[in-house]
Amino acid sequence: MYLGIDCGTQGTKALVLCAETGRVLGLGAAPHSMISGAHGRREQDPAQWLEAFERATAQALAAAKVSGEAILGIGVSGQQHGLVMLDGAGQVLRPAKLWCDTESTPQNNQLLEQLGGVKGSLERLGLAIAPGYTVSKLLWTQQQFPELFGQVASILLPHDYLNYWLTGQHCTEYGDASGTGYFNVRTRQWDLALLRGIDPSGRLEAALPTLLEAHQAAGTLLPEVAKRLGLTPGILVASGGGDNMMGAIGTGNIAPGQVTMSLGSSGTVYAYVDQPLVSDEPAVAAFCSSSGGWLPLICTMNLTNATGAVRELLQLDLPAFNAAVEQAPIGADGVLMLPFLNGERVPALPEATGSFHGLTSTNLTRANLSRAVVEGTTFGLRYGLDLLRQAGLTSEGIRLVGGGAKSPVWRQIVADIMATPVVCAEEPEAAALGGAIQAAWCAAGGGAERLAQLCERCVRLDASSRAEPQAANVSAYQAVFDQYRAHLAHLF
Numbered sequence: 001m002y003l004g005i006d007c008g009t010q011g012t013k014a015l016v017l018c019a020e021t022g023r024v025l026g027l028g029a030a031p032h033s034m035i036s037g038a039h040g041r042r043e044q045d046p047a048q049w050l051e052a053f054e055r056a057t058a059q060a061l062a063a064a065k066v067s068g069e070a071i072l073g074i075g076v077s078g079q080q081h082g083l084v085m086l087d088g089a090g091q092v093l094r095p096a097k098l099w100c101d102t103e104s105t106p107q108n109n110q111l112l113e114q115l116g117g118v119k120g121s122l123e124r125l126g127l128a129i130a131p132g133y134t135v136s137k138l139l140w141t142q143q144q145f146p147e148l149f150g151q152v153a154s155i156l157l158p159h160d161y162l163n164y165w166l167t168g169q170h171c172t173e174y175g176d177a178s179g180t181g182y183f184n185v186r187t188r189q190w191d192l193a194l195l196r197g198i199d200p201s202g203r204l205e206a207a208l209p210t211l212l213e214a215h216q217a218a219g220t221l222l223p224e225v226a227k228r229l230g231l232t233p234g235i236l237v238a239s240g241g242g243d244n245m246m247g248a249i250g251t252g253n254i255a256p257g258q259v260t261m262s263l264g265s266s267g268t269v270y271a272y273v274d275q276p277l278v279s280d281e282p283a284v285a286a287f288c289s290s291s292g293g294w295l296p297l298i299c300t301m302n303l304t305n306a307t308g309a310v311r312e313l314l315q316l317d318l319p320a321f322n323a324a325v326e327q328a329p330i331g332a333d334g335v336l337m338l339p340f341l342n343g344e345r346v347p348a349l350p351e352a353t354g355s356f357h358g359l360t361s362t363n364l365t366r367a368n369l370s371r372a373v374v375e376g377t378t379f380g381l382r383y384g385l386d387l388l389r390q391a392g393l394t395s396e397g398i399r400l401v402g403g404g405a406k407s408p409v410w411r412q413i414v415a416d417i418m419a420t421p422v423v424c425a426e427e428p429e430a431a432a433l434g435g436a437i438q439a440a441w442c443a444a445g446g447g448a449e450r451l452a453q454l455c456e457r458c459v460r461l462d463a464s465s466r467a468e469p470q471a472a473n474v475s476a477y478q479a480v481f482d483q484y485r486a487h488l489a490h491l492f
Contacts, residue, residue, distance in 0.1 A: 028059025078159025263404025
């Protein structure tokens with residue numbers, strides 16, 4: 001049995017997997033809180049992650065009705081891009097700036113200019129750095145907290161920090177590292193010169209974690225942490241990875257042809273490829289995977305956060321909201337929402353705000369507003385999927401995960417807007433499942449064939465959730481999507 005952990009923005013999930021039967025035996029969860037402030041500050045105290053890790057693990061073990069002694073290994077998934085800085089004693093220096101933090105936008109612009117703009121960044125790194133990436137957070141810290149910056153001895157991502165807590169080792173793997181902005185996704189190496197440009201002393205270079213292959217172990221579980229978690233000291237801790245990379249493994253997306261789409265607080269679309277897929281379009285992130293290849297990806301900042309905001313505004317519970325969406329026609333009687341409540345990453349509109357268009361005295365209804373926010377958020381994913389397809393990605397089907405995927409009406413909307421069949425995985429906690437599968441893979445010694453066997457055994461698709469695109473709906477949605485694109489043109 002293996003423990004999969006997913007440390008996200010809203011909370012930590014834990015999952016117990018039996019790798020022999022492929023069955024998930026138990027789940028646990030514990031929430032996190034956010035530190036929000038002016039200018040887009042979004043931070044968290046990493047101590048919360050440790051407490052949530054402990055609580056979620058205890059729940060998962062209790063739900064599985066197994067002793068901690070049965071667990072042979074741990075795989076950790078973490079929210080990407082966050083910056084955790086440790087001093088020489090291994091203590092956290094300040095709250096972690098998260099992926100959704102945009103306070104470092106001026107610093108990102110400064111770095112992007114030094115790289116020669118978007119084109120220069122793509123040529124040098126294989127991706128265009130964005131405010132959410134880690135590198136601008138380093139420069140922001142140097143400029144805002146110079147004394148604290150002088151104490152930095154280790155630079156870690158959220159999943160790296162959890163692995164450090166578990167094992168005492170400072171390490172990372174290629175998938176999560178590729179979202180830092182100081183990593184070359186083509187060569188799979190740190191861009192040391194970029195870090196020296198921030199601090200010529202070489203201190204940042206010395207603070208980097210050791211790079212691991214996806215199938216390698218980060219280390220073994222420390223006795224004092226094992227006692228807190230109720231697990232056996234010395235068990236294997238896998239390399240782990242970013243939440244999208246683990247979500248790919250947890251949906252069996254480890255070979256070309258399938259696309260994984262997450263309908264969570266943010267929206268993501270990604271697919272495995274066996275060669276770097278660097279697009280001229282900066283919104284496409286040519287990340288590495290946590291299974292040995294690459295994982296080109298797009299991410300939208302607004303999804304269930306936007307649908308949730310409209311649902312709460314209309315005072316609808318989830319069943320009533322879904323019923324309202326279903327009552328409205330395609331195109332919501334002419335109501336179109338640009339759901340950019342947090343700015344937007346894809347399309348690249350960091351300063352944008354949300355807006356409704358086409359409202360009249362006759363179409364201003366709960367049903368139309370509900371449908372418009374679901375359609376608007378899904379159009380953002382379609383915009384991103386089109387970018388991936390233009391870069392050469394092929395998609396035979398879409399595997400849906402995330403809270404929004406539980407809605408049958410939303411699944412059909414996705415199938416029709418994307419003109420592609422969709423299906424959900426039986427296990428919705430794909431990132432935690434991916435962590436557990438990766439741990440089992442690591443314990444088995446790695447190898448593409450072993451990973452494929454584990455995914456075949458452990459990843460199950462829910463046939464009852466399948467939605468096929470309907471030709472008439474596809475045509476109708478193309479016309480509405482064209483209107484969405486026309487409104488976007490006024491914002492660039």
